[in-house]
Amino acid sequence: MFENLQERLGAILNNLTGRGALSEADVAAALREVRRALIEADVALDVVRSFTERVREKAVGAEVLKSVKPGQMVVKIVHDELVEMLGAEGETIDLNAPAPVVLMMVGLQGSGKTTTTGKIARRLSERQGKKVLMASLDTRRPAAQEQLRQIGEQVSVATLPIVAGQSPVDIAKRAVQAARLGGHDVVILDTAGRTHIDEPLMAEMADIKRVANPHEILLVADSLTGQDAVNLARSFDERVGITGLVLTRMDGDGRGGAALSMRAVTGKPIKLIGTGEKMDALEEFHPRRIADRILGMGDIVSLVEKAAETIDQEKAAAMAKKMQAGKFDLNDLAEQLQQMQKMGGMGGIMGLMPGMGKMKDQLAAAGLNDKTFARQIAIIRSMTPQERANPDILKNSRKKRIAAGSGTDAAQINKLLKMHRQMADMMKAMGGKGRKGGMMRGLM
Ligand code: GDP
Numbered sequence: 001m002f003e004n005l006q007e008r009l010g011a012i013l014n015n016l017t018g019r020g021a022l023s024e025a026d027v028a029a030a031l032r033e034v035r036r037a038l039i040e041a042d043v044a045l046d047v048v049r050s051f052t053e054r055v056r057e058k059a060v061g062a063e064v065l066k067s068v069k070p071g072q073m074v075v076k077i078v079h080d081e082l083v084e085m086l087g088a089e090g091e092t093i094d095l096n097a098p099a100p101v102v103l104m105m106v107g108l109q110g111s112g113k114t115t116t117t118g119k120i121a122r123r124l125s126e127r128q129g130k131k132v133l134m135a136s137l138d139t140r141r142p143a144a145q146e147q148l149r150q151i152g153e154q155v156s157v158a159t160l161p162i163v164a165g166q167s168p169v170d171i172a173k174r175a176v177q178a179a180r181l182g183g184h185d186v187v188i189l190d191t192a193g194r195t196h197i198d199e200p201l202m203a204e205m206a207d208i209k210r211v212a213n214p215h216e217i218l219l220v221a222d223s224l225t226g227q228d229a230v231n232l233a234r235s236f237d238e239r240v241g242i243t244g245l246v247l248t249r250m251d252g253d254g255r256g257g258a259a260l261s262m263r264a265v266t267g268k269p270i271k272l273i274g275t276g277e278k279m280d281a282l283e284e285f286h287p288r289r290i291a292d293r294i295l296g297m298g299d300i301v302s303l304v305e306k307a308a309e310t311i312d313q314e315k316a317a318a319m320a321k322k323m324q325a326g327k328f329d330l331n332d333l334a335e336q337l338q339q340m341q342k343m344g345g346m347g348g349i350m351g352l353m354p355g356m357g358k359m360k361d362q363l364a365a366a367g368l369n370d371k372t373f374a375r376q377i378a379i380i381r382s383m384t385p386q387e388r389a390n391p392d393i394l395k396n397s398r399k400k401r402i403a404a405g406s407g408t409d410a411a412q413i414n415k416l417l418k419m420h421r422q423m424a425d426m427m428k429a430m431g432g433k434g435r436k437g438g439m440m441r442g443l444m
Contacts, residue, residue, distance in 0.1 A: 006294055008037035013075045013295075022070045027059045030074055042226040042257025047085070047264045055081050076305070079291050085260065086287035091244065091269040093120070097215040100133070100179035100187045104212060106205055106236060107220035109193035112248035112274055114144065116220050117190040118151035119274065119282040120246075125157050130185040135160035135175035137168040137208060138192035148190055155279050158184075168192065168204055172212040189214070197235050205240045216243045218271065221262075223247040224254040233266045242266075248274035251281070259290065315339065328424045330388040334380040337373050378406040379416050391417055 012033035031052045038048045058077050095101045103120070107113045117134055124130040134152055136159070138144035145162045152159035160175045172189055179187035189212060194201045209217065219242045221229040229247070236242055245266070247259055250273040262270055270285040319336065322328060380388060382405030387394055394402075394417065399410050 008040065009034060009078070009295055012037065013071055013078065022059055022073060024060050026070065027056055027074065030071075031056055031059075034078065038257075038260070041255040041260065044227060044230060044257070044261040044265055047261040050264070051081060051085055054084075075295065079295055082260075082291035082294060083287045085264050086290055087263045087269050087285075088287060090284060090286045090288075092271050092284050093124075093216060093218075094243070095124075095128075095130070095186065095215070100176065100184045101216075102176060102179075102212050102214040103186060103188045104209065104214035104217045105188065105190050105220055106217060106240065106242070107193055108197070108222075108232065109141075109195055111193065111220045111222045112246075113193055113220040114138075114147055114151065114190055115277065115279075116246050116248060116272075116274055116282070117148065117188050118155050118157070119279055120272070121152070121157040121186075121188055122155035122279050123282060124186055125155070131183060132157050133160060133175065133179045133182065133184040133187045134158070134190065135171055135187065136162075136190045137171050137175075138190065139166070139168055139171070140192050144190075144192070151279070158182075169207050169211050172208045176212055197232065202239045205236075209240060217241060218244050218246055219268075220246045220248060221258070222249055223256075223258045223273075224249050224252050226255065226257050227261075229258040230261050230265050233262060233268065237266055237268060242268055244269050244271040246270070246272045246274060247285075250283075251275040256294070260294075312339070328420075328427050330380050330383065330391055330420060331385075333420050333423065334377055334388070337377050337380075375406070375408060375412065376416055379408055379413055382406040391420060 012030055034055070035048055035052050038051065039045070043051075055074075055077055058081070059074055093103065105113050105117050105120075114136070121132045121134050125132045134148055134157055136145040136148040149159045149162065160171070160178055163171075163174070166174070168191065175187050175189060178184075189208065191205060191208060192201070217240060219233055219236050221232055223229060225232075233242070233245060245262060245268055247262070247270055250259065259270065259273075262268070273283050273285050275281045275283055315335070316339075319332060322332060379402060382402045383394075387398060387402075394413075396410070399413050402413055403409050
């Protein structure tokens with residue numbers, strides 16, 4: 001499905017490799033092509049626009065990591081934004097509710113709704129050991145209920161006995177009741193479809209939702225219909241409310257645009273994808289894997305990740321050396337704070353260094369926590385280089401200026417200075433031990 005997009009993007013981004021630096025012009029040229037490739041893949045226009053804008057913001061002026069080529073850097077940024085656009089953390093069907101958990105399947109006729117109902121039932125019963133009941137609420141198409149019954153037989157999952165003449169709402173009630181009495185964990189309601197959205201269909205969906213109280217409402221949409229599928233999802237969500245999507249026919253030769261813009265347009269996660277007619281052709285949707293497939297450059301992405309890791313380690317080692325020598329000025333503190341922020345909090349470099357656990361506690365006691373990082377960094381940024389290198393010169397008038405510059409006050413500056421002093425003292429002490437082969441030994 002993503003082959004064309006992969007080829008286009010691959011060629012563009014490869015062209016960038018080997019150039020000197022990430023200039024605005026380079027990035028703009030690459031992004032023009034990325035934009036064209038995405039539009040060709042039938043990604044919604046406004047999604048393309050905001051996507052390329054985000055990549056541009058991150059790419060222009062980005063520090064090109066040592067041992068990485070500029071083009072590779074852009075690949076990584078495009079990749080990360082793709083993952084973000086597709087929904088970062090993959091999500092799957094949520095069964096976290098009292099049994100029987102009701103799943104309601106909605107969508108147009110021919111989208112693959114009944115097939116997908118069977119696939120999901122099979123997956124839940126075979127892989128998760130759930131006791132599942134399926135019910136077809138399609139009273140309009142005479143063969144629909146029989147079709148689901150046959151699928152049920154095929155995947156060894158129970159279906160609600162067919163009672164002629166019942167309304168969809170009544171069947172829904174009966175299904176939930178039967179599931180409760182029968183001790184089923186999950187009941188899947190396969191609703192009727194239409195060839196297009198109309199008011200009676202929406203009213204019927206709303207009625208069923210009211211009586212069945214579904215935990216998940218999954219829209220089944222045909223990925224081959226591209227932007228139509230995206231618009232459909234938006235309408236269904238506005239009128240009935242959906243909790244997620246299943247995109248079918250991802251095995252087909254569609255251009256992939258539906259999968260790409262679905263999340264960005266609807267805000268709803270793609271939870272599963274259908275990849276064939278067989279009952280086992282259902283996969284979880286992994287944004288990262290899909291992004292890898294689209295770009296076809298997984299090796300470049302991991303290369304850049306490795307380089308970033310190496311650089312962090314080099315920085316940590318350089319910092320440790322400075323500490324050991326008893327040199328640790330406010331520039332170093334700012335660097336530390338930024339690093340900690342980047343690495344997700346107090347863990348930071350401290351966590352990587354043997355013997356630093358105690359210091360972490362001290363910092364916390366001195367009022368440094370994940371929330372105060374940004375403010376501390378702002379204070380240090382408001383200082384002159386001279387002040388940062390030699391905090392002793394910070395008297396009241398200078399503190400006033402810094403407070404005004406960073407939107408803080410003298411008390412907060414004093415707190416920071418005190419913390420820095422404590423850290424510097426402690427590092428000196430630790431450095432001493434280090435020379436005798438003590439605490440810092442592991443790092444040198
Ligand atoms: P419904 O009207 O929405 O219930 O659609 P059906 O479940 O009856 O499916 C319509 C057709 O699409 C059937 O022939 C299915 O085998 C086929 N189909 C469903 N999902 C997929 C899929 O993921 N890939 C492919 N290739 N075919 C599918």
